[in-house]
Amino acid sequence: QVQLVESGGGSVEAGGSLRLxxxxxxxxxxxNAMGWFRQYPGxxxxxxxxxxxxxxxxxxDSVKGRFTISQDKNTVYLQMDSLKPEDTAVYYCAAAAAxxxxxxxxxxxxxxxxxx
Numbered sequence: 001q002v003q004l005v006e007s008g009g010g011s012v013e014a015g016g017s018l019r020l021x022x023x024x025x026x027x028x029x030x031x032n033a034m035g036w037f038r039q040y041p042g043x044x045x046x047x048x049x050x051x052x053x054x055x056x057x058x059x060x061d062s063v064k065g066r067f068t069i070s071q072d073k074n075t076v077y078l079q080m081d082s083l084k085p086e087d088t089a090v091y092y093c094a095a096a097a098a099x100x101x102x103x104x105x106x107x108x109x110x111x112x113x114x115x116x
Contacts, residue, residue, distance in 0.1 A: 002026045002105040004093045009110030012083055016114070020078040022093030022107055033096045034076040035103065036069065038089035038112075045092060049078060052099050063087075083114045 008020040020036065035050035049059045049069035057069055068079040076093060091110050094103030 002028060002031060002095050004095060004105055004107035006091065006093045006107040006110040009091060009112045011113040011115065014083060014085055014114055014116050016083050017079070017081045018083065018112060019080065020091055020093075020110060020112075022076045022078075024074045024076070024093075024095060028074070028095075030097055031095045031104070033099045033101075034071060035094045035096065036076075036078045037092045037094055037103075038087075039092065039109075040089050048091070050096075050099055051076065056099065058099065080112070083112075085114050085116045088112060088114050 003025045004022055006022050012018055033050055033052045036048040037045040038048050039045040047060050048063055051057045051069045051071055066082045070077045091112050093107035095105040096103040
């Protein structure tokens with residue numbers, strides 16, 4: 001089992017920045033990719049960014065150039081710059097077997113609110 005605990009969400013004005021953190025604990029056997037997803041009310045979760053244990057990354061088109069995913073040992077970060085009101089959502093950390101597979105584990109989510 002893997003436990004994921006997010007932190008760093010909050011409220012910020014448009015144009016501002018936030019950094020999300022996700023600490024992973026437990027057995028990471030079989031986990032080769034970590035990522036961040038977000039969910040709008042009434043919508044399915046969507047990919048924001050993913051990173052493999054070797055450092056390869058992918059981003060959704062909506063956040064390219066503004067968000068940066070990184071990792072340091074058992075912690076994954078999402079640096080969010082130039083935030084827009086449409087970035088307002090609940091952000092979830094996820095752990096998966098590979099970059100393109102459905103995540104096996106999820107964090108509890110952290111709210112990000114961007115005001116105009």
